[in-house]
Amino acid sequence: MQIVLGNKKTQIDKDQLTGLTKCYDSTVIDLGAGDGKYVYKSALDNPNNFYIAVDPSEKQLAIHAKKAARKRLPNVIFCLSSLENLPPELVDIADKVHINLPWGTLLKSVVLPSRESVAALSSIIVKGGKLEIIFGFDEKLEPSETERLELPEITLEYIQTEMVPVYTRYGFSLLSLQEIKKDELRSMKTTWSKRLSFGNMRRTYKLVVEKY
DSSP states (O other): OEEEETTEEEEOOHHHHHHHHTTSSEEEEEETOTTSHHHHHHHHHOTTEEEEEEESOHHHHHHHHHHHHHHTOSSEEEEEOOGGGOOGGGTTOEEEEEEESOOHHHHHHHHSOOHHHHHHHHHTEEEEEEEEEEEOOOTTTSHHHHHHHTOOOOOHHHIIIIIHHHHHHTTEEEEEEEEEOHHHHHHSOOHHHHHHHTSSOOOEEEEEEEEO
């Protein structure tokens, strides 16, 4: 798979990735990682875990890939990919997958889950591993994007009756579902969560499921 390493790109295979992760307590993937701030901060705070940022934008990933290279962080890598095109090296590797405040096609895949998108998520998680999704949008604040993606109104009832059954049908069991507040957004380690926590508040939800 292709990774961003400081100012350059390189390739690593499954054996190399396994060699990187095997000495750590758990492997955590941040899917739709953007600038990679979440995994960079998490790798600094939790040296016993290995973190993988996954995003299709090389320019975005490079922001914190460069910082990680300067600090010579051994427990984080930045992978150029997306949910639609996950590399086979990531299959059955993650103890936990985070999707933090997705946008665009990733948000649509989360909110309108299909058999294919849920199967792709399941493929990178070990049995008993967890998928945590924090998401939200406001059709009044983002009307053009909502219309473009054909997104429904998001409520707890919609998540419970329309989203959760798809996840449970294709490999996951529900652990928790809740609406989260601004102070919880501020405690997250992402660039986007910090911006949202000081702006107009969208209803934001956290869904946690476990692979069975």
